[in-house]
Each structure stands twice: as structure tokens, then as C-alpha cells.
Amino acid sequence: MIKTNWHTHTARCGHASGSDEEYVLAAIQAGFKTLGFSDHAAYRKPDPPARMDFEQVPEYIQSIRSLSEKYKDQIDIHLGMEVEYYPDQWEELSWYRKNLDYCILGQHHIVFEGTSIYKVDDRENLMAYVDALENGCKHALCDYICHPDVVLWNYPSIDGSVKEAAERIAEISLRYNMPLELNCGSGVLRDMKTYEDGIRFAYPTRAFFEVFAEKKCPVIIGLDIHNPKLFLTDKYLDRALSVIEGLDVRILEDFDLVSAASERKKDFY
Numbered sequence: 001m002i003k004t005n006w007h008t009h010t011a012r013c014g015h016a017s018g019s020d021e022e023y024v025l026a027a028i029q030a031g032f033k034t035l036g037f038s039d040h041a042a043y044r045k046p047d048p049p050a051r052m053d054f055e056q057v058p059e060y061i062q063s064i065r066s067l068s069e070k071y072k073d074q075i076d077i078h079l080g081m082e083v084e085y086y087p088d089q090w091e092e093l094s095w096y097r098k099n100l101d102y103c104i105l106g107q108h109h110i111v112f113e114g115t116s117i118y119k120v121d122d123r124e125n126l127m128a129y130v131d132a133l134e135n136g137c138k139h140a141l142c143d144y145i146c147h148p149d150v151v152l153w154n155y156p157s158i159d160g161s162v163k164e165a166a167e168r169i170a171e172i173s174l175r176y177n178m179p180l181e182l183n184c185g186s187g188v189l190r191d192m193k194t195y196e197d198g199i200r201f202a203y204p205t206r207a208f209f210e211v212f213a214e215k216k217c218p219v220i221i222g223l224d225i226h227n228p229k230l231f232l233t234d235k236y237l238d239r240a241l242s243v244i245e246g247l248d249v250r251i252l253e254d255f256d257l258v259s260a261a262s263e264r265k266k267d268f269y
């Protein structure tokens with residue numbers, strides 16, 4: 001079982017359950033040593049409303065900081081955000097980047113209020129998604145890339161463009177020393193889906209990790225927890241690991257994302 005998780009949500013996003021303290025207690029019970037909260041970043045205009053309101057940000061910060069203090073003898077708690085690369089929301093993004101312990105890049109729309117990554121089914125949008133990841137890394141906005149393969153949710157088959165996207169993401173990871181996430185959230189919480197070329201989980205996607213393994217990209221396991229109870233089961237972690245079975249994936253264990261973030265923040269612009 002893993003002891004570190006940087007990808008934890010709170011009920012503020014509207015599609016998670018439980019109090020902040022319940023997440024902490026469940027993580028302690030499960031034997032975690034490091035817990036990072038990274039709820040969906042708020043923007044002044046919600047996009048879509050699957051995130052806290054901008055006005056809730058101070059209360060989110062206060063709540064996690066006080067739990068960090070309260071449980072400091074039992075677990076290291078850190079405060080981050082799951083952000084998107086949205087150039088027209090840079091004021092908020094800059095503030096998160098400068099004031100929080102770390103940021104992880106979970107691109108959910110190609111551009112702010114644009115195409116949802118859950119609807120991408122063509123090469124043009126697939127490559128535009130990779131462009132967004134590249135720009136996020138180039139600006140040092142983030143410390144790891146969440147579910148890099150989430151864009152394949154609705155993509156019809158593992159074709160040449162998918163392989164090219166994987167190669168490009170691997171290059172980005174190596175160029176910016178950016179860990180890529182093996183995600184244990186929505187993709188494996190649901191059953192496998194049927195695609196034109198077979199049945200598989202929506203993500204993580206083996207075709208991506210074949211390339212990441214071959215290129216020796218750094219990989220971090222992220223539970224993407226939206227319910228405290230999920231700290232207490234290995235079921236979804238095991239499902240995600242089954243996707244990469246037999247691949248020589250370079251998994252970073254107990255990686256210190258906060259130290260990496262404080263270095264990277266110097267390059268943020």
C-alpha cells in the first residue's frame with residue numbers, strides 16, 4: 001500500500017463527499033504519512049460548476065491549514081490545487097501558484113469554457129490538449145501532470161495520433177522533469193468501457209504507459225480521492241496497477257512534491 005497521496009479532493013467541488021477531517025482521519029487510519037489536498041481550482045467564473053466558488057478559497061485554505069496543525073504528530077498535510085492551464089484565468093492561477101504548497105495540472109477543458117476533455121474524439125483536440133499540458137509545464141505552473149490519459153475517455157481507438165500524443169507527453173515530462181500520474185480515480189472507479197478497438201478502462205491507458213515506461217518518465221501514483229472511504233481500499237489502486245502490469249514504469253515512491261514545487265516556483269511566469 002502507498003503512504004503518500006497528493007491528489008485529494010474535498011466536498012467543496014460538489015462531486016465529492018465527507019468533511020475535510022474525515023479525509024484526514026481515513027488517511028491516518030490507512031497508514032498514510034503524507035496527505036496533499038488538491039481540490040479543483042476555483043476561477044472567478046465557474047467552468048463548469050464542478051469546483052468550489054472563488055469565495056470559498058479562503059475557507060478551504062484555513063480548514064486544511066488548521067487540520068495540518070491539529071494532526072501534525074500523525075500525518076504531514078499539505079495544501080495544493082488541481083489547476084488547468086487557462087491563460088485567461090492567470091490572475092487566480094498565479095495566486096494559487098505563489099501561495100499554495102504545490103499545484104497539479106488536471107486539464108479538464110482544452111481552453112476555459114471550451115471543449116471538455118471528456119468529449120475529445122479527434123486528432124485536432126487531442127493535440128490541443130497536449131499543447132495545454134506543454135504550456136502549463138513551460139510556465140512552471142504545476143508539479144505533476146494528473147491523469148495525462150484522461151483525454152482518451154471518449155477517444156474511439158488507440159490510433160497513431162494517440163501514440164504521437166503519448167510520445168509528446170513523454171518528451172514534455174523529460175524536458176521539464178515533470179512526473180506523470182497513474183490515476184486511481186474515475187477511470188477505474190467505473191467498469192471498463194467498450195471502444196472501437198476493444199474494452200478497457202477509460203484511463204489509465206496502457207498505450208500511454210508503454211511509452212512512458214520506454215522513455216523512463218517519472219510517474220507518481222495519485223488516488224484522486226473524492227470520498228474518504230477510498231483511502232481504506234486497495235481495489236482501485238490495484239485496478240490502475242493492472243493496466244501497467246509487466247511494464248517497467250519508473251514509479252517515484254514517497255516523492256517530496258513540496259520541495260520540488262518550491263524549486264519550480266522560481267521558474268513560474
Ligand SMILES: [Zn+2]
Nearest residue numbers: 009013015226
Ligand atoms: Zn473531481
Ligand SMILES: [Zn+2]
Nearest residue numbers: 007082106224
Ligand atoms: Zn482530481
